[in-house]
Amino acid sequence: MSIRVRSTNPTDDEAREALQGRPAEEHVPSHNITKPEGEPAFSISDLNFWYGTKQALTNVGLDIPRKKVTALIGPSGCGKSTLLRCLNRMNDLIPGVTIEGNVRYRSADIYGPGVDPVEVRRRIGMVFQKPNPFPKSIYENVAFGARVNGFRGNLDDLVEGSLQRAALWDEVKGDLKQSGLALSGGQQQRLCIARALANNPDVILMDEPCSALDPIATLKIEDLIRELSTDYTIVVVTHNMQQAARVSDYTAFMLTDEEITGQLIEYAPTEMMFTQPGDQRTEDYISGRFG
Amino acid sequence: MALANTTDSTGLSHQMRKRPFRRPGENLIMVALVLCAAVSIATTFAIVFVLFADAIGFFREVSFWHFFNFANDWQTLFDPRSFGVWELVAGTVNVTLWSMVIALPLGLAAAIYLSEYAHPQTRRFLKPLLELLAGVPTVVYAYFALTFISDDILLPLFGENISFFNSLSASVMLAVMILPTIASVSEDAMASVPRDLREAAYGLGATRLEVAFRVVFPAAISGIMAAILLAIARVIGETMIVAVAAGSTPNLTLWPHESIQTMTGYMLQVALGDAARGTTDYTSLFAVGALLFVMTFALNVAAQIIVRRFREAYE
Amino acid sequence: MSFVEATPDAITLRAEGRVARRQAWSRASRWILLGATGVGLVVLVILGIDNAIVGIPSLDWDFLSSYPSRKAEIAGIRSSIFGSVWVLVFTVAFAIPVAVGSAIWMEEFAPQNAILTTVRLNIANLAGVPSIIYGILGLAVFVRLMELGPSILAGALTLALMILPMTVITSVEAINQVPPSIREGSLALGATRWQTVWYHVLPGAMPGIMTGTILAVARAAGETAALIMIGAFTFIAFDPALSFSGLLDSFTTLPIQVYNWTLRPQTEFRANAAAGIIVLMIAVIGLNALALVVRDRLRQS
Ligand SMILES: Nc1ncnc2c1ncn2[C@@H]1O[C@H](COP(=O)(O)OP(=O)(O)O)[C@@H](O)[C@H]1O
Ligand SMILES: [Mg+2]
Numbered sequence: 001m002s003i004r005v006r007s008t009n010p011t012d013d014e015a016r017e018a019l020q021g022r023p024a025e026e027h028v029p030s031h032n033i034t035k036p037e038g039e040p041a042f043s044i045s046d047l048n049f050w051y052g053t054k055q056a057l058t059n060v061g062l063d064i065p066r067k068k069v070t071a072l073i074g075p076s077g078c079g080k081s082t083l084l085r086c087l088n089r090m091n092d093l094i095p096g097v098t099i100e101g102n103v104r105y106r107s108a109d110i111y112g113p114g115v116d117p118v119e120v121r122r123r124i125g126m127v128f129q130k131p132n133p134f135p136k137s138i139y140e141n142v143a144f145g146a147r148v149n150g151f152r153g154n155l156d157d158l159v160e161g162s163l164q165r166a167a168l169w170d171e172v173k174g175d176l177k178q179s180g181l182a183l184s185g186g187q188q189q190r191l192c193i194a195r196a197l198a199n200n201p202d203v204i205l206m207d208e209p210c211s212a213l214d215p216i217a218t219l220k221i222e223d224l225i226r227e228l229s230t231d232y233t234i235v236v237v238t239h240n241m242q243q244a245a246r247v248s249d250y251t252a253f254m255l256t257d258e259e260i261t262g263q264l265i266e267y268a269p270t271e272m273m274f275t276q277p278g279d280q281r282t283e284d285y286i287s288g289r290f291g
Numbered sequence: 292m293a294l295a296n297t298t299d300s301t302g303l304s305h306q307m308r309k310r311p312f313r314r315p316g317e318n319l320i321m322v323a324l325v326l327c328a329a330v331s332i333a334t335t336f337a338i339v340f341v342l343f344a345d346a347i348g349f350f351r352e353v354s355f356w357h358f359f360n361f362a363n364d365w366q367t368l369f370d371p372r373s374f375g376v377w378e379l380v381a382g383t384v385n386v387t388l389w390s391m392v393i394a395l396p397l398g399l400a401a402a403i404y405l406s407e408y409a410h411p412q413t414r415r416f417l418k419p420l421l422e423l424l425a426g427v428p429t430v431v432y433a434y435f436a437l438t439f440i441s442d443d444i445l446l447p448l449f450g451e452n453i454s455f456f457n458s459l460s461a462s463v464m465l466a467v468m469i470l471p472t473i474a475s476v477s478e479d480a481m482a483s484v485p486r487d488l489r490e491a492a493y494g495l496g497a498t499r500l501e502v503a504f505r506v507v508f509p510a511a512i513s514g515i516m517a518a519i520l521l522a523i524a525r526v527i528g529e530t531m532i533v534a535v536a537a538g539s540t541p542n543l544t545l546w547p548h549e550s551i552q553t554m555t556g557y558m559l560q561v562a563l564g565d566a567a568r569g570t571t572d573y574t575s576l577f578a579v580g581a582l583l584f585v586m587t588f589a590l591n592v593a594a595q596i597i598v599r600r601f602r603e604a605y606e
Numbered sequence: 607m608s609f610v611e612a613t614p615d616a617i618t619l620r621a622e623g624r625v626a627r628r629q630a631w632s633r634a635s636r637w638i639l640l641g642a643t644g645v646g647l648v649v650l651v652i653l654g655i656d657n658a659i660v661g662i663p664s665l666d667w668d669f670l671s672s673y674p675s676r677k678a679e680i681a682g683i684r685s686s687i688f689g690s691v692w693v694l695v696f697t698v699a700f701a702i703p704v705a706v707g708s709a710i711w712m713e714e715f716a717p718q719n720a721i722l723t724t725v726r727l728n729i730a731n732l733a734g735v736p737s738i739i740y741g742i743l744g745l746a747v748f749v750r751l752m753e754l755g756p757s758i759l760a761g762a763l764t765l766a767l768m769i770l771p772m773t774v775i776t777s778v779e780a781i782n783q784v785p786p787s788i789r790e791g792s793l794a795l796g797a798t799r800w801q802t803v804w805y806h807v808l809p810g811a812m813p814g815i816m817t818g819t820i821l822a823v824a825r826a827a828g829e830t831a832a833l834i835m836i837g838a839f840t841f842i843a844f845d846p847a848l849s850f851s852g853l854l855d856s857f858t859t860l861p862i863q864v865y866n867w868t869l870r871p872q873t874e875f876r877a878n879a880a881a882g883i884i885v886l887m888i889a890v891i892g893l894n895a896l897a898l899v900v901r902d903r904l905r906q907s
Contacts (some may be wrong), residue, residue, distance in 0.1 A: 093493060095411055108619050116621035118629055122496030123619070132487035135510055145495040148505065150624055192491070199495055317800045324715060327707025331729050331774065334767050338739060341746040400642030408636050417643065419898065424646050426821075426894055428828020430861040431883050434868045435653045438876055443656075470646040496625075498632035521734070528736025530831035535868055555738050555831070562741070562835045568750070580742050584735065591734035595727075 032266040032278040036065035036250060039106075041203060041233040042087060047101035049082055049262070051094065056082045057262035060101075062252055069225060069234045071248035071270065073241060075285070078254045079262030080237040081129075084205050087235065088124035089117040105203075122149070124203040125196030130212050131188035133180030133195075138163075138172050141180045141191055145199035158198055166194035167224050186217025193224065204228065206236040210243065222247050241286050245274050253282045342584055345577035352571045358578065365541035365557070367572060374575060376582065378541035382458070382551035386533055387526045389462035389547045390469065394522065397466070398473025399515065405474065406481035407503040418475070425471040429531040436464040436536035452548060456538030459547035464532050469522040476521060480514020481507050483605050513604075517597040524590035528583065530555040554583050654887070661880025669881055673843040674863060681867075681878055683885065685842040689758070689857035690827060692846050696762030696853070697826050701769050702819055706808075708770075709777035709815075714803050733771035740768040741835025749836050756837030758846060759853040764832055769822040776818025777811070784810035813904035817897045824893035828886065830861040838862055860886050 040063035049057035056079045064070045072080040085091045086103055089110060103110045110120055122145070133141050140147075142159045151158065159176070163169040168190040172183070180191050189209055196204055206225070210218040225234055225247045238244050244251050251274070252267040266273065266282045277283040350358070353374045357363060363375025401421060405414050441460035445453050453459070484507050492502045508515070538550030539560055552560075558576055566572035621629050672682025708725075716722040744764030754760040784807050792802040833839075842858045858866075860882060867879035 088494070090490065090494060093490075105619065106617050108617050110619060112619070115619040116625060116629055118496050118498050118632075119619050119621050119625050121494055122625065123617075126490075126494035128487065128490060128494070130487060132485075132491045134488060134491065134506060144492070144497075144505075148495075148497050148501045148628070195491075195495065317798060320800055321715065324707045324711035327704045328711045328716070328725055330704050330767075331708060331732055331770060332725065334743070334770070335728050335732060337747060338735065338743050341743055342739070345746070397642050397645050400639045401646075404636075404639035404643045408639060420647060421643070423891070423894060424650060426824060426828075426890060427650070428830070428861050428886060428890060430828065430830040430865050430868075431886065434864060434879050434883060435657070437868060438879075439653055439656060467646050467649055474643075498628050500632035500635040501628070503635075524734055528738065530736070530738045531865065534831075535865070555736065558738055558742070559831060559834060562745070562837070563839055577742065580739060584739055587734060587736055587739075588731060591731055595730060 032268070032282075033062055033264065034250075034268045034272075035063055036068070036269075038065060040064055041066040041106060042235075043102075043104040043107075044086075045102045047083070047086065047099075047103060049079070049086060049091070049100070050098040052096045055261050057086070058260045060254075060262065060264045062264060062267045064233065064235060065250060066233050067229060067231065068249040069229045069236060069247050070250045070252065071244035072235065072237045072252050072254060073239065073244050073285075074254035074265075075256075076239060078256045080239075080254055081207050082262065083254070084207055084235060084237050085126075087203075087205055088121045088126055090121070090126065092117050122199055123201055124205060125199055125201035127189070127192050127196055127204060127206040127209050129208040131185055131192055133183070133188050133191050135179065135181055137177045138180050138183070138191060139176040142194050142198050144195060149199075162194040162198040163191075165197050165228070166190045167220065167227075168194055184217070186213050186220055189213060189217070189221060190224065193221075193228075197228075201232070203233040203235070206234065208237050208239065210238070210240070218243075241274075245270060253277075253279075253285060255281055255285070338584065342577050342581040345574050346581040348569070349571065349574035349578040352574070353578075365552070367575065372571070374571075374578075376554075376579065378543050379552060379554045379557050379579060380582075381543045381545065382533075382537065382541065382553040382556065383527055385458045385545050385547070385551050386462050386465055386537060386553060387523055388545060389459060390465035390526050391519070391523065393463060393466035394469050394473055395519070398470050398518075398522070399477055401470065401474035402477035402481060402515075402518075403503050403508065405478045407499060407507060418478075421474055422471045424467055425469075427468070429468065429529060430535075432464040432468055433531040433535035436460045436532055440464060441536060449548065454538065454548065454550040456536060456540075456550040457548050458537050458551050461533045461535075461537040462547060464536070465526050465529060468529065468532070469525055472522045472525060473518050476518035477511070477515045480511040480518065480601065483514070483602070484510045485605060511601075513597050513601045517594040517601065520590045520594040520597070524587045524594070527590070528555065528587050530559050534559045554579050558583075657880045657883055660877055661882075661884045664877045664881040665884055669878075670885075674841060674858075674866070679874065681875075683860060683863055683882055685844065686858050686860040686863040686882070687885075688845050689838075689842065690859040690861075692758050693761045693765065693833075693857060693859060694823055694827055696758065697765040697769065698819065698823060700762060700766035701773055701822070702815075704766070705770055705773035706777050706815060708774045709781055710803055710808075712774075713778055713781045714799065714807065729771045729774050733775065736831075737768055737829055738831040738835060740764055741832035743767065744832065744836040754854065756840065756856050757854045758857045760836050761833050761838055761857060761859075764836055765826045765829060768829065768832055769826050772825070773815075773818055773822045776821070777815045780811040780814025780818065781807060783814060813900055817901045817904070820893050820897040820900065824890050824897070827889055827893065828861055830859075830865055833859060833862060834865070839866070860889075 042064040044063070045061040047057055047060040048055065060083060072083060074080055082091065086099060087110070091097050091099065099111060105124070109115065134144065139159055142162050143155055146155060146158055160169060163172065168187060171187060180188065183191060193204070210221050213221065222243065225236060228234060236247065248270045250267065251270045253265045253273065254262065255265050256262055266277060266279045268278065273282065274286060277286060358374055358376050360375055361377050364373045365375055365378040366373040405418060409417060437460065440463050441455065441457060445457065445460055446455065488506050488510055489502055492506045497505070533553045534556040537553060537556060539552050539556060540550045541552045541557070542549055544551065558579055561572060561576045564572070566576070669682045670687070671684050672680060673684050675681040712722060712725060716725070741764060744760060744767070748754050748760035748763050749756055788806050788810060789802055792806045793799070797805070838857060838859065839862060840856050840858060842856065846852045846855050846857060864879050864882040864886060867875040867882065
């Protein structure tokens with residue numbers, strides 16, 4: 001595995017300096033980063049991330065609340081996907097990345113020694129930007145996770161339950177044998193959600209789940225996200241601010257500027273963020289002045 | 292000059308292509324270029340003509356039915372001579388079967404390793420090394436098959452139970468020879484499986500092994516089929532290894548320990564002898580050659596069709 | 607059924623039970639697959655070492671400079687080296703102009719119609735034709751019809767046809783990699799299309815064409831079956847004449863000589879074959895390495 005994980009301790013600053021060619025930023029906790037109430041699902045601190053030598057996240061720190069919808073917004077390329085993929089170790093799969101800092105999930109260090117990325121991903125499901133069903137039947141798509149894990153229960157029930165939970169059952173129950181690729185884009189995305197739900201995760205990460213869909217399919221997915229939030233912790237990346245406003249409880253605004261790549265500018269309850277942003281740049285962004 | 296007025300793209304380059312040539316000498320150059328391109332077409336026609344013209348001569352002497360009758364031996368050395376081609380086909384199928392039994396697991400494992408496991412740098416280093424196996428002259432493999440595999444390993448190991456010339460020794464070296472074909476073409480097919488699918492599977496908590504075998508392999512299966520067909524075509528057409536190591540006794544068997552003769556082995560044997568032009572021995576060379584040509588052609592065309600379908604599916 | 611169980615709050619994310627087993631398999635599979643990938647290479651290395659042990663004692667100047675002989679101790683590869691070099695020189699001389707000409711026509715001048723598609727498909731199929739079939743073609747056309755006999759000329763023509771598809775394919779790729787902007791720039795300056803091709807496209811494609819050519823030569827250098835088909839399996843104890851009539855001399859090549867010695871039942875010849883293989887492999891690996899070097903130069907520029 002070509003991933004280098006470092007924990008934050010003072011001696012590492014030298015290495016970091018060497019890598020970046022400039023002194024490490026001091027982590028200044030911003031007053032615009034709200035701490036949600038209750039035990040967080042994720043607790044992220046001092047997170048830095050590099051693709052090779054190119055930094056993509058700088059000193060990101062926030063707590064993501066449990067059983068709520070948290071939206072990550074910001075202009076394209078600001079590091080939203082990178083941050084999201086740090087939460088279930090999907091970035092481990094990219095050769096030559098370096099992750100530094102602390103990501104805790106329910107107080108367990110996700111990058112801690114002995115932690116198994118497969119176990120992490122099993123508990124923290126993911127839905128991608130472009131619907132990506134396997135070229136298999138609807139049934140096999142939903143059953144995939146259970147099959148690889150040697151699920152012992154009733155597979156038919158699991159498939160049906162997951163499809164119902166993803167609001168797809170009524171549309172496909174007649175023909176579970178048809179290819180997942182034969183469905184419409186919106187249906188495919190709901191199939192991908194059902195597939196993730198069948199793994200019985202605690203968290204679902206969604207990376208711009210509606211960006212490839214038409215408005216009606218988008219609305220369906222948004223309704224589904226709201227509904228799922230009663231049982232699951234959901235983190236959703238979007239560059240659509242209306243969508244963030246509609247579906248999320250908390251919103252994080254990220255930005256890459258000339259000096260610092262992938263920084264977290266502001267994090268607050270969604271309503272507050274959209275009514276009284278605490279940072280000028282947030283205000284500029286949500287009022288459509290750039291991005 | 293009509294050739295220059297292409298019917299393709301519009302715009303700038305189209306207008307430029309219509310620009311007349313300035314120098315009359317360039318007409319001559321165009322003719323030369325067209326002639327160059329015609330060489331390959333002419334080669335195909337020549338191959339077909341040469342093979343089938345003399346094959347027809349053969350079938351004037353030996354009936355089609357006799358040639359393709361399962362009951363007939365391939366016995367050309369003494370009377371009564373008999374030309375039942377199945378014994379030669381069986382020899383070819385024999386080495387193909389056993390070389391595939393060896394090469395398929397290894398080649399596909401290599402493809403999966405290179406595509407799903409290896410670090411890009413490891414792959415850059417390992418792939419050309421593996422492809423070197425395909426660059427070794429087959430006469431070298433032929434020598435290895437006879438002296439090292441058969442003489443030094445198989446004979447001491449199996450003693451009386453295996454003949455000195457045997458299909459297994461040839462198959463082992465044929466397998467080494469086609470490993471890179473299987474590995475390389477399958478790896479290309481797996482590499483063109485969209486990243487999306489891998490991420491979907493990893494995101495569901497699949498291990499690398501599960502992603503490779505349950506997602507990437509099935510998604511690339513048609514490309515892998517094409518790799519196998521190409522490999523089979525190469526084995527069928529390979530001459531030196533089988534001529535040296537597999538024997539020269541036509542034999543309707545699929546056992547690996549027996550001495551056999553393949554179609555190519557027979558053809559080389561005729562060439563080494565001095566069959567007079569026009570004799571049945573001489574024309575049988577062309578009949579067997581025509582059959583070989585048809586078989587490899589069919590396999591190559593099938594592989595190309597599969598590859599094209601596969602590309603369309605993912606591009 | 608319930609989807610969200612109440613989970614205890616403190617969790618470890620360690621692999622346990624089934625997940626641990628699956629991961630163990632997955633980790634093991636890396637080494638198993640790597641092992642399988644290496645099998646072919648290991649076999650080749652073992653055979654190479656074994657072969658070196660058998661062959662090196664025979665490999666001396668006498669071996670390189672003697673003609674073949676009935677006696678294994680004094681037999682050498684002089685005439686096979688001459689034959690191989692001569693045949694390959696003419697193979698390249700015939701194949702490369704035709705291959706590059708075809709590629710230029712296909713990429714730069716051909717009408718985009720069924721004719722071009724046919725030419726493309728035809729070349730793809732010719733690339734899959736077994737070498738022994740090219741040998742039959744050479745036998746029927748060059749040796750018999752054109753009455754060249756089993757000569758250097760007939761051998762070179764046969765091998766040229768054999769490597770033609772491969773060299774056309776690599777030349778086409780090389781020409782394709784020349785950016786269109788170079789063509790447009792040249793055409794915009796008023797050059798004719800042929801001038802553009804000659805002064806701009808071809809020089810840009812040259813490293814790629816050379817890489818392909820070297821690899822094709824490596825393949826032709828090891829070819830045996832096609833040359834035996836045209837009747838080159840003969841005893842040669844003279845150097846080829848450096849004249850046009852010398853082109854009509856019969857010849858032998860290194861792989862043919864190795865084949866010859868392989869067939870001899872006497873074990874002394876086994877050492878000769880092994881020594882011949884060492885020379886042949888040095889040539890083939892050298893050509894492959896050369897091709898890699900040329901390709902890297904191409905990447906750099
Ligand atoms: N696999 C990768 N390799 C190198 N750089 C990458 C990779 N993925 C993303 N990046 C870079 O990292 C930065 C953040 O990307 P990303 O997290 O995808 O942004 P967002 O999702 O906000 O659009 C971008 O500049 C992007 O070019
Ligand atoms: Mg993104």
